[in-house]
Amino acid sequence: MKTLLSDGPSAHHPTEIEQFGRLAGQWTTRITYHPADGSPSRTISGEWEFGYALEGRAVLDVWRWPGREDVPATGRTPDQECGLCVRIWDPRLQLWRFTFHGTARGDLLHMFARRIGDEIVMERAAGSDLVRWTFGDITADTFHWRNQRSSDGGRTWRLDQEVHARRLKSH
Template sequence: MTFLPVRFDQALVAHGPTPEYPGRMHRFGQMVGSWAAKGSRLDEETGEWVERDFVWMVEFILDGRAVQDIEVIANSANPSGFETVATTVRVYDPFAGAWRVSYFAPKMGEYCHLIATPYRHGVRQEGTRTDGCPIRWNFTAITPDSYKWEGWVSADEGATWQLIEHNEATRIRT
């Protein structure tokens, strides 16, 4: 076996989209960079909205065939001063002609799997969350320097939808 002197981050992070289908990679590739986000999330048990600030960092991965993001919050209890609370991997599947999306937030116990498609000058991601309820995540109003994102859940198999999260962000790094 040959040992390759490569670091994990070097092997994972790509410098840009794959040349095989760069147009398809634009759907999420346009989000590559770092974003200062303000959000609000509904506590479904209490009905209260909780405000939060976070940094959303997005990079091409897997030789440019996927995009991964991480959600980072300030945490003075950590020696680093921050905590990575969630990650999403979005992989373009050329055989299905769709984006496969997997979200992981272990501390909150959230693990969601979705399929992304174009939606009103943005992107809609539809799937299920950990408890099996249908979810919709919509990126809207995407510009080179900002975006809006909404998370919806349905308790009745998609007959009605409830907004449970809203984020707005501005780009801080390309």
């Protein structure tokens, strides 16, 4: 897969590529789900790996839950996911085109992403709702990701899911 994977960012748009590229490496995650019905939150482990791709013009990531340490000896749990994200900077639009492929449930999501202050925000419409995925509090060794939903056109947001990540290994 030498053509797919890349050692670093392209010289084209390096500042933009580094928005996600700084996450290159392996991360361990704690994923918390906040049910909309008010039932108790649940937390599981996970893993997230980021890397440069397509001659350094894209950033791929693979995320999975539960993490390998929480998968039973049978190798499967009834509730798990392994997904692939493809992020490509579009210089004409000055934003990221983002696609998520979830293998467990057949999810396919398309979003646009942009930097807002110190955060990277991905957005899409989901029926009459707006969905926002945000990377924030990014340091060299940690980040916080949150999945929020708005049913009132973005006036208020409900937290559906959040991820606290800790770096295991750099790219």
